[in-house]
Amino acid sequence: MSVKADEFTDTIEIYKKSQVVAPFFTSAYGYAVFPTIGKGGFVVGGAFGKGHVYQGGKVTGEASLIKVSVGFQAGGQAFSEMIFFEDKRAYEEFISGEFEFDAAASAVAITAGVQAKAGSEGASASATAGPATGKQAKADYYKGMVVFTHAKGGLMYEASVGGQKFSFKSKE
Template sequence: MKLTKIFTLVVLFIGTTLIAQNSDDKKVIKDAEMVKAEMIKTNKKIQTYFDDAKAYVIFPNVGKGALIVGAASGNGAVYERGTLVGMAKMKQLDIGAQIGGEAYGEVIFFKTDAALQEFMDDDLEFTGQVSAVAVKEDATLNVKYNDGVAVFTMPKGGLMAEVSVGGQKFDYTAFE
């Protein structure tokens, strides 16, 4: 009898976890599509990056907070040639003169097979040398790929003052 109750609880726990994960993924995917549409609406020139990239990942809701030490994280949807292929997680840690909090969307474009494979193998890490370009209305987007990668951000809100160094780490999970 006890074994049956334990089994039932385990099944319910696993089922609830899977449903929650799927609904979280669905929200991230929906939010990613909204961020993509908003970026294109804000600056139509970014459409060429979406069209030309081998793949891209959209982190629609990245949250960052800092007081000397800063941290950020977000979940994203990964697309290869415009087709959804998986999900990703981003974590960021940095240190320096910084204070505040902000929310933003981030898109990482992959131009080469090597850059995409590095991301999918969870080997991609950004350090202080990689800079992101903020998507602004009608701004010139002369962004060059650095090692097959280009990064764009779109501020959503908050206030952040910082001069810091750190990096981002990514975890990719493919759909089966």
């Protein structure tokens, strides 16, 4: 995998600084970390990222994220993403091989001043000054998972359809 281990540590530390995200690190069964997801498009768009899946504080495998979307969109953006698994059932569902968020799944943006939802339902926002400033949206599990995003740069408007699809490869 081409993503460096310290990129994962750095990304996790960013999320731990968020008052909204921090409690999930102690209560979740496990989580997935994607340090950098690049997305872009003009009418047809896509996103791709590689990440690690953790359970009990240890890496259990690697995950890949892809998203293809069709609809009004223009621009490009880079962001990181964390997915927390509420329990063993949610974790097992994610690592089962091919997992896809349905259209109702969304993510909470932890960047400053942003209270909008972002993610697989297509809405997104990015304005960044760090996760520890500004009022942040409340987050809760949806079907055993909760997703957070942090904008790293770029600008993109998107009103599209399409879900994020994940594949998992065990470390063993």
